[in-house]
Amino acid sequence: MPKAGIIYNDAKPVASRSAEELKQKLADSGWEVYVATGSGGLLGYSSPEKPMCHTPIDSLAPPGFDDEMTFAVVLGGDGTVLSAFRQVACHDIPLLTVNTGHMGFLTEAYLQQLPELIEQVLTGDYKIESRTMLTVQVFRDETLVWEALCLNEMVIHREPLTSMCHFEIEVGHHAPVDIAADGVILSTPTGSTAYSLSAGGPVITPEVPVLQLVPICPHSLASRALVFSDREPVTIFSANTHPLMMVVDGNAGCYVLPEDRMRVTRSEHMAHFIRIQPPEFFRVLREKLGWGLPHIAKPTSVELP
Structure with missing residues (x-):
């Protein structure tokens, strides 16, 4: 059966x-x-x-x-x-x-x-559309203390009050960067239309194999959204003296202590959506977020003098 x-x-x-x-x-x-x-x-x-x-x-x-x-x-x-x-x-x-x-x-x-x-x-x-998920982990003294699967985004910030935080972030083999901001968002293409969009990040179509890092209210004109290969692991260190809060997909989280290390990688697991009609991402953007709608009346014909 x-x-x-x-x-x-x-x-x-x-x-x-x-x-x-x-x-x-x-x-x-x-x-x-x-x-x-x-x-x-x-x-x-x-x-x-x-x-x-x-x-x-x-x-x-x-x-x-x-x-x-x-x-x-x-x-x-x-x-x-x-x-x-x-x-x-x-x-x-x-x-x-x-x-x-x-x-x-x-x-x-x-x-x-x-x-x-x-x-x-x-x-x-029907057809199947597969989308990238992330594995989010927190290590303390090299011991895994927390993990979760993520389809949209991982956010690290201070609570209960918003204030400037400092982060050291390593993307793959590249040199670490320092970011001063209220927090940072690491999102998948699926999550590019969620919190990261509200924070000024770009919209990424689901089939593009990338991740994006978006600082929240950065204290620098040079700190802007960064898009990079989803094969690059990301390690985040908190350069703060107080605990921070990490939230995954808006409904799961844990406290991150100053000595903790956060690691985010592309998961071996995928999110498989059943599609009755062929997926049309721009149509969804238009219907749900109003993207690409005309804001002025367009003439149907032009009369020459």
């Missing part, structure tokens, strides 16, 4: 209700169905009393989600999608992402389209 999964945002009644309906439909179609909430991929925020909430990357998959699962459906917004990929990436399970939230930049379709999309998926009428 083929296996399918459902990951949903249990904080939204419409997602919970849709998950039950979809489970029944898949079961009636002869599928073995496993259901989980997206909360399993939320790694938890640290606190001064508990600076590390460490869950190993390979232990996040919900029961039943394994290498034999054909696909899974995500019912939620972008946060649920980010969480779900952390849960399934180790097993290379492709996800059909269905928006029950607001913007849904990472989702393939809206909830009202789900019945017809499921019919296509069950017949295998």
Whole structure:
């Protein structure tokens, strides 16, 4: 019997209700169905009393989600999608992402389209788009104390108050650079339309094999976004006397002490999106972010005097 999964945002009644309906439909179609909430991929925020909430990357998959699962459906917004990929990436399970939230930049379709999309998926009428993920690690005295998978971005900053921080950053074999800023963002092409875009970074199409480093409010006219090969590992040292906070994909984080070392590399795991239609990144940019929309009326014809 083929296996399918459902990951949903249990904080939204419409997602919970849709998950039950979809489970029944898949079961009636002869599928073995496993259901989980997206909360399993939320790694938890640290606190001064508990600076590390460490869950190993390979232990996040919900029961039943394994290498034999054909696909899974995500019912939620972008946060649920980010969480779900952390849960399934180790097993290379492709996800059909269905928006029950607001913007849904990472989702393939809206909830009202789900019945017809499921019919296509069950017949295998879809394509897979694979996107880069990052492995983010924190080392203390050469001991791994925290790690997470990242689809959008890793951010390191000070809290609770914003103020100038100093970072020493090594990209691959290149000489280290010093950056003074409120924080730094290291993002994938997928994350280039998220926090790094708001911080002034460029938009990068998903298939380009690069990463980008974006300083947040840098204290130098020379500190600007840097784009480089995603095969280059990145090491970040905190040149500060106070702890900093590191946040991954906006929903997981840990405190970073001055003597800690952060290492970010391209993960061996990929995020596999189920695409019903061929992916059209510029269309999504236009629909979700308004990119490329005309701001003035264009004449349909020109009358010569």
